[in-house]
Amino acid sequence: MTAPAPRRPRPDDRRATFPAMPPRPAAEGEFATTWWGNAWLASMEDTALDAARLGRGRDYAARGHVDAVTVTPGRVMAYVHGSRPRPYRTEIRLRTLTDDDWEDLLRAVADRPDHIAALLDKDMPHALAELSDLLPAAGDLVPDCSCPDDGYPCKHAAALCYQTARLLDADPFVLLLMRGRAEHEILGDLTRRSAARTAAERTATAPAMPTVSAESVLADRQLPALPPPLPVPDRPGRPPDYPQAAGAPDPFALDLLATEAAARAHALLVLGEDPVAALTPWQDAVRLAAAHPGSGLTASSRALYRDLAAATGRTPTDLARAVAAWRQGGLAGLDVLEHPWDPPAGPFDRARPALAAADLPALRPWRNRLTGATLQLRLGHDGLWYGYESDRDREDWWPRGIPDTDPAGAVIALLGR
Incomplete structure (x- = not known):
């Protein structure tokens, strides 16, 4: 049209x-x-x-x-x-x-x-x-x-x-x-900027590259050492823009995948390992969503949440809750959200008396969780207490606040004291 x-x-x-x-x-x-x-x-x-x-x-x-x-x-x-x-x-x-x-x-x-x-x-x-x-x-x-x-x-x-x-x-x-x-x-403005950039590039002096003469290479003697490898760039490269075309993949999804691939390749060059290779598809989907604005801000971010949730067999609400856990504590926070466990005697058993001594609400225990009317604490394998909130009389717990080694500190952060 x-x-x-x-x-x-x-x-x-x-x-x-x-x-x-x-x-x-x-x-x-x-x-x-x-x-x-x-x-x-x-x-x-x-x-x-x-x-x-x-x-x-x-x-x-x-x-x-x-x-x-x-x-x-x-x-x-x-x-x-x-x-x-x-x-x-x-x-x-x-x-x-x-x-x-x-x-x-x-x-x-x-x-x-x-x-x-x-x-x-x-x-x-x-x-x-x-x-x-x-x-x-x-x-x-x-x-x-x-x-x-x-x-x-x-x-x-x-x-x-x-x-x-x-x-x-x-x-x-x-x-x-x-x-x-x-x-x-x-x-007109872009033309002027482009002309200025071209003029600046023409006057710039390119750095000398290390070379080896052909005569020395062919001489009957020990060859010189190869030039050192080029330095690793200080940041990942930018992927190209992908056009919108009928029947083609979504440009936003292609841009996201290309950006992720560039970042992972750069990390592999710098660190010698891929930092996300061990993640499951679900964990990686949560990581990707957590790196972008919430699902209600823009059409592109809503589409991202919808597509990631569908690809992993979850709902957008499941993904949004998992993103909140990831932003709260990364992979450990996601584990606390999804896997209740039985902690050994010690810090968990001492938590309720510590909360009572701080004049905080009484919480009932179940496995690694202490639950009240509208707030909940969950003990992670990392020894941190993670705060959760829900509306009264509903079992709809969402991660909130910053993890703390002290259960009273985690509750105080939730209550905003």
Whole structure:
């Protein structure tokens, strides 16, 4: 799907008007065709108060009820036809990036030629979108409409949001214009940065590489020692960006796997061993999920939790609970979550008197656990006490707090004293 061409901007113009798009045939599945178009829609759908209004807005957009769309920094505006003869003036507002945000973003793009190529090919790399929060999160879009409907959003604002997703599908520079800069500004800035970088590279002196002359190699004598191996890099390399293509693997999953492979290869070079080779598939899935934001923050992290849970035969809730245990105590914390055991006499038997002496709630023992109404302590094989919390009258225990060698210290951390 190709978006209508905007009018040609003046050199200092940050305004683009796209002609009304033709109706699109009714189709099942997602309205947008790109991951960033769907992320745009998710920011509205996740905070909508009425699913019925969203459905009517989606139908309005599909039937061509949205007139020409004008995009300026921080605003998207269009007239939307409804049930009355006169269309409604509808707009969606969002925050623009600061000058510092733009400096960070443009520097990152200039450092990655593949990012520049992707943008020119009308593609939005995941890493670039997440760098300066280009895509709006839930609640970032502020709809406004001249209609009398006070829904959030009304069906006209929802229609404009769905139609805007089609523009974003065709050209990610529309999103960059919303955030404050026009395409000609961005490309001009990147051209200047690239020229400066090329000039600096031409004047830099390459370090001399150790060599061995052909005459000395062929001479009838003992050969000189080989040059020393190249030094190990100080950090893993960055994988390339993977394009979104029909039938191809998920680009976010490929990026995650490539990044993990680079990190493990670097660790093998530095340490002489793979630090995660001994983990089971489930433990490794928990480790991967724990290294990323929680499942409710972004669409990509929610998809990561969903896919990892499905691949290991668990639910996203199981994975989220295991991630909390991993962040609490790593592999030992995960073991405490999943494997009750019978500790020997000693520290466990002394825990209840120590808690009573500290005037803390009484806890009933079972195997390596001491349980109260809303809090629980679990003794790990490492000798640390791990805190857990649950709602009253529910057996839904979640890891909380920092492990402590002192059971009273672990409880005090849970109670926030």
